[in-house]
Amino acid sequence: MLTLLLYIAFIYIIVYALPLAETWLGVPKEFTLLIDKVVATFVIVISAFVFLAIIEGWVRSHFKLSEDEARYISSIIRYILGGLALLFIGFLFIGDTTSLTLFSGLVGAGLAITLQPTMLNIIGWIAIVVSKLYKIGDRVFIGDSMWGALGDISDINLLFTRINELDRKSWQETGGFVSLPNRIVLEKSVINYTAESPFIWDETSFRISHGSDYELAKKIAEKAVNEVVGEKMKDAAKFLASRKYKLKIRDIKEEPIAYLSMEGGAIRVAVRYLVSARKKRQAEARITEKILEGIGKNQRRIKVVG
Secondary structure: OHHHHHHHHHHHHHHHHHHHHHHHOOOOHHHHHHHHHHHHHHHHHHHHHHHHHHHHHHHHHHOOOOHHHHHHHHHHHHHHHHHHHHHHHHHHHOOOHHHHHHHHHHHHHHHHHHHHHHHHHHHHHHHHHHHOOOOOOOEEEEEOOOOEEEEEEEEEOOOEEEEEEEOOOOOOEEEEEEEEEHHHHHOOEEEEOOOOOOEEEEEEEEEEOOOOOHHHHHHHHHHHHHHHHHHHHHHHHHHHHHOHHHHOOOOOOOOOEEEEEEEOOEEEEEEEEEEEHHHHHHHHHHHHHHHHHHHHOOOOOOOEEO
16 A cells, blocks of 8 residues: 555656646657656556456455456456556557557457457356256266366356366276366367266176186176166166156166177177166176176186186
8 A cells, every 4th residue: 555655646746747847947848748648657557456456355355256266257357457458548649539449449359369268168157057067966077088077066156167076997086176167068078977867877897718608607797786786776777767758768777788799809798787876986896896706606617818
């Protein structure tokens, strides 16, 4: 505050000293006019900083903002005040209307380009809310084959979506949080695993050598799944059946299904099953243990390959 008062006092002295300098010292009028404009420029810049501090303080005191929101809103305010300050300064130094119009257009175009990411984030937020892409608590994957973030939505604000990150292979929490700009939903795909149903299809597989008893391997896989998620899978199938029309599901299986395929000189045994999206990792681990136990009891008939 003291510094601001010193600036004001300095400007006040200069403004009142200029006419005296022109009269007593014979300073050219053009020079005093230039000094007037320079002083006015200082006044505009200082006023912009004062307004910035006042507005930022008011916004922070009246709204509960996250760190990202506060930073982005502050940047928006700065760009707007900076643009207005440039317009006023341009009005001071540019005399004719045509040049001033051109200058205003250039400033407006610059602001539009600068604020484009912010506006896209707001448009992305509108898309999230209106189309119900996801809500807080949903488990989602946002991205593509090159890059993506998997996790549970913990916060959605005007500019950012915050995700409690999960490892993409294990579906276990990493302990990290990912803040994604909302505009990413306009550019990347969004997979919501829990939007309409808490259940997903998962698959556990292993490979056996040629000559192994693949029928026995299928039975071991199906039995393992039944022991771990069999009853829950039936409940999940009933739940999905009750919403079959809405979810556009043609066929719902109540039992796990094992499949065989030729892969790299071996036989791949895969078993698919319904499981809660939030229990995927735990179910997979227990099913794998059951399969290993079954294969261990039949080592002469089944040989697992890497």
